[in-house]
Amino acid sequence: MTIVDKAKEVQKKIIAACKRSGRDPQDVQLLPVSKNHPAADIAELYKAGWDNFGENYVQELDKKHGELPADINWYMIGHLQRNKVKYIANYVTMIQSVDSLKLMKTIEKEGKKHDRIIPILIEVNVGEEESKFGVKPTLQDCMELAEASLQLPHIKLQGLMTSAPYYDDPEKTRPIFRRLRELRDEMNKQNDQLKLDVLSMGMTHDYEIAVEEGSTCVRVGTAIFGPRDYSNRQY
Numbered sequence: 001m002t003i004v005d006k007a008k009e010v011q012k013k014i015i016a017a018c019k020r021s022g023r024d025p026q027d028v029q030l031l032p033v034s035k036n037h038p039a040a041d042i043a044e045l046y047k048a049g050w051d052n053f054g055e056n057y058v059q060e061l062d063k064k065h066g067e068l069p070a071d072i073n074w075y076m077i078g079h080l081q082r083n084k085v086k087y088i089a090n091y092v093t094m095i096q097s098v099d100s101l102k103l104m105k106t107i108e109k110e111g112k113k114h115d116r117i118i119p120i121l122i123e124v125n126v127g128e129e130e131s132k133f134g135v136k137p138t139l140q141d142c143m144e145l146a147e148a149s150l151q152l153p154h155i156k157l158q159g160l161m162t163s164a165p166y167y168d169d170p171e172k173t174r175p176i177f178r179r180l181r182e183l184r185d186e187m188n189k190q191n192d193q194l195k196l197d198v199l200s201m202g203m204t205h206d207y208e209i210a211v212e213e214g215s216t217c218v219r220v221g222t223a224i225f226g227p228r229d230y231s232n233r234q235y
Contacts, residue, residue, distance in 0.1 A: 056078030076096065079133045082103055098120045098145070159196045174209050177214070184196050
């Protein structure tokens, strides 16, 4: 199967998951994640009509942004260091991995510099894994960041993001995704200035479960681009 065929296959499974859960497939974005895959692979999907891509590393994102068509929408989904925000602030479509007020303020500063509003998501460590970034999955911790964002005019908080722990049985991720959805709903109820509608959750192993639990953006890499070769990793 070609990369395009694989992406279409993932899309079919998203549609099936939407039907099972009574959702409109138009409400779920498939975000191909091209980490450690060449720009040529992205170009193949782009030619077939895909224009949204996620990247985990700033250096890789910036390099591919320079090599590929200017109308591609780039999503930063990996951990973001504050000193690297400046490299992507003038073009990034969304930063999904905001996990601190300091990072948020840096994004605000860079957004002001480029006179643009940068959409963001708060990354929540719902599984409370030590190896992962993200704020604690409590209403208080999430609301502190969310309400701070309302005071920053060059940031637009649109929702929440999480990565579930890896389980051999993907069904075990369901409570993780359900909790993120409930957290989002609780936040919207607590402050009506928040209009959070994005839930970025679900990857290759568990995206169908995530869709059934309300995901609006699934970040899929391996199922589309194949296994990653880390032998020559530069980032």
